Amino acid sequence: MRPLAILGGTFDPIHIAHLAVAWEAAELLDADVRLMPAAVPPHRPPPIADATTRVAMLRAALRGQDRLGLDTRELARGGPSYTVDTLAELRAEEGDRPIVLLLGADAFAGLPGWHRWHALFEAAHIGVLSRPGVARDWPAELAEQMVARQVADPRQLCGRPAGKIVELDVTPLDISATRIRDLLAAGRDPRYLLPEALFDDPALLAPYREHDFRERLP
Template sequence: MKIGLFGGTFDPVHLGHLLLADQALEAADLDEIWWIPAGEPPHKLEKKVTPSMHRVNMVKQAISGNPRFRLCLTEVNRSGPSYTVDTVKELVRIRPDASFHLLVGADSVNDLPRWHEIGTILRLVRVVAMGRPGHDRRPLPEEVAKRLQWIPDAVETGISSTEIRRRLVAGKSVRYMVPEPVLRYIRENRLYES
């Protein structure tokens, strides 16, 4: 089984996330995508992040209509910073029969050589990068480049969680940026209010 691992803060999950995941299923010939909300994102320890319970519930709402999308709570159930290498090691241990493919956005590809224990990650998974028009592709070290599959024609929306939060704080509409059940959850739980 070929499984895509799609990790992120998902604060909140939005239609751009869903679009990229759906394209990755087809382009990388994956059987499933496992959505992995970050517990404590190490790159956001100084920033306010919505409690994981709410981020998990929003992802549940967003992916409920796709039988090939699964929720994976590996990171939120683990204490401490959520390093990708720890998640990958755990999932490979649990499912040694699976072939794992780590999904990353084009903006993260240039940072891969600086990821915590990138050599171990690359030994255990392939990386699927969702390219986008106008993205600056820098040369990568050979160990990264040979384990990287570019999906060059990914449709990218430009929607960002940061912009959604900013609009919600300002009382502006985010309709058509997040799935309707996610928007309902945000309103019911009064998330991202000023």
Template structure:
């Protein structure tokens, strides 16, 4: 039986904060692997996201070099809105012997009671919730949350997109190979 961490998101673009969260969860919870799950259409975002082919290529570049990080295209291939319940249901069907742990930031932990089919989802996975300084999350009754301390890293994909659009440096926010891909494809510019 493997213990597999799952980190979902648009990864538009994937940044060093995503990688630090994945590695901290892997180490703190003794996970065998962490799978990155780019969403096709995130249920909680209304803005258009960058084409999935670009986001897949960027995640692939970001995790290259860490054999314990994997790219899963389950949500991309399914198309439509990417609900975590649907993803976990399918993963448990495909890998019934494995344990899955869904990795979340503190802000998402507090929103868990509003997630699609949260009661059924809680039977399929445990959640790894990252604590942030100055941010308290509440433990929802219906779910198991494993709290993990997070080093303070204040990077977001939206901040990176904005900096690129303003022709500002994103060095040290992204893996160099992701930065080069964005420049090569002209992503996030007007």
């Protein structure tokens, strides 16, 4: 059964690095990947763009894709976007299908600070998006889980619905949403950092151009 992989985030805005790692994960795992925008991320400030605009950007960026899709359940649910609740919903829907939560290495290192983080392994595998050749020192609690759960071959995830950890070497793209927001606020067009479809509708990027102007008002 082809795994279902989940890539969460604020996507404020969605940029090329998001799409690149989602696509590489789809290939490495032979999985369908859903991008899942968070409503109220518990560990960071709220997004600048509202939910409707972020969904519109994602739909534009994903147009024509076959293996990358969109899941808006956290926006529909509202409130803090706790990943453990989302994965429990998905597990109830998907039965024994392998589910893989995709996390960047920095996010994975902070996993012990997440809400009910041990319960994540009951609902999903975790795919750690890593830079090739870069070794990491994980926190002790996490290192224990790595010893018990890590597998080397992504294909090993297909035999069970949840509970394993695999590192996925993906191409590092040093693209920051913060930098993109700064460029937009300065009136610049960050071409080739954002999906081209986002420039087709000026309303999609308007929140970032207007945000800095409002902040400078006396």
